Amino acid sequence: MTALPEVGFVALAASLLAVGIFGILTRRNFILLLVSIEIAMNATILNFVYFAAFSSGTAGLTGQSIAVVLVGFAAVEVAVGLGIVLALNRVKGTINVARATELKL
Amino acid sequence: MNVEEIAFVALAITAVLTGIAALLVRDLVHTILWIAIFFIDLSAIYFLLDAPFLGVLQLGVYAGAVTILLLFGIMTTRKRIFSREAATGIGPVSFGLAVVTFIFVVAALGELPQGATTISSYDPAALSANLFNVNGPWLLLLGLIMLTAVGGAIYLVREGRE
Numbered sequence: 639m640t641a642l643p644e645v646g647f648v649a650l651a652a653s654l655l656a657v658g659i660f661g662i663l664t665r666r667n668f669i670l671l672l673v674s675i676e677i678a679m680n681a682t683i684l685n686f687v688y689f690a691a692f693s694s695g696t697a698g699l700t701g702q703s704i705a706v707v708l709v710g711f712a713a714v715e716v717a718v719g720l721g722i723v724l725a726l727n728r729v730k731g732t733i734n735v736a737r738a739t740e741l742k743l
Numbered sequence: 744m745n746v747e748e749i750a751f752v753a754l755a756i757t758a759v760l761t762g763i764a765a766l767l768v769r770d771l772v773h774t775i776l777w778i779a780i781f782f783i784d785l786s787a788i789y790f791l792l793d794a795p796f797l798g799v800l801q802l803g804v805y806a807g808a809v810t811i812l813l814l815f816g817i818m819t820t821r822k823r824i825f826s827r828e829a830a831t832g833i834g835p836v837s838f839g840l841a842v843v844t845f846i847f848v849v850a851a852l853g854e855l856p857q858g859a860t861t862i863s864s865y866d867p868a869a870l871s872a873n874l875f876n877v878n879g880p881w882l883l884l885l886g887l888i889m890l891t892a893v894g895g896a897i898y899l900v901r902e903g904r905e
Contacts, residue, residue, distance in 0.1 A: 669771060721896035
């Protein structure tokens with residue numbers, strides 16, 4: 639049983655989400671976009687784990703279970719994202735998302 | 744401050760700095776190295792929160808598998824893996840927006856309770872019972888989505904497709 643500052647975890651998760659959103663908005667390389675999404679997703683998972691540790695009984699266990707499932711979802715997202723990276727590289731010769739304009743009107 | 748609090752503050756600062764460094768360095772391989780440190784750092788935070796199962800999962804899935812997958816993505820799409828990206832152009836508008844958001848977040852954090860929370864620890868056996876019994880359908884859904892994602896990824900990278 640340890641005691642940790644409440645506000646610190648919320649601040650950390652908010653900062654990581656901000657860093658992830660910054661990356662999504664400013665970078666044009668697909669792999670850097672994936673990295674940004676992973677950082678934002680880790681902020682979400684950290685929130686689940688922290689509030690699970692904050693709760694007692696079944697609610698805490700459910701929070702950790704959801705975090706486990708979210709880690710799986712993140713791995714799936716990276717696998718499909720890298721499939722898109724390889725396909726984009728073969729078709730366009732680059733992984734710059736600004737060049738992927740086929741679906742634009 | 745006790746030892747746990749000092750460790751948390753150090754790990755939190757490292758997490759934010761490595762996250763920013765991963766997005767700002769110009770070598771993509773260096774991005775992967777920074778993000779690996781970020782994942783290991785978050786795993787240490789999970790251990791600090793008395794969630795050892797998630798800590799090990801974070802090390803295995805994120806620091807292990809995701810990092811290597813991203814590295815393979817760089818290796819297969821570049822002639823030279825140490826080639827550089829263009830620098831991020833951060834204009835005055837986005838910088839001002841970031842400052843306003845930061846002030847808003849700090850003001851919102853001031854409204855939160857400032858006390859210390861006692862972290863409850865869980866038996867991994869109780870966690871696995873909860874994961875496979877109560878939340879079993881979520882795991883089945885995850886398995887189904889993973890299977891679909893494997894099919895989708897194979898479809899995307901197969902030969903002869905334009």
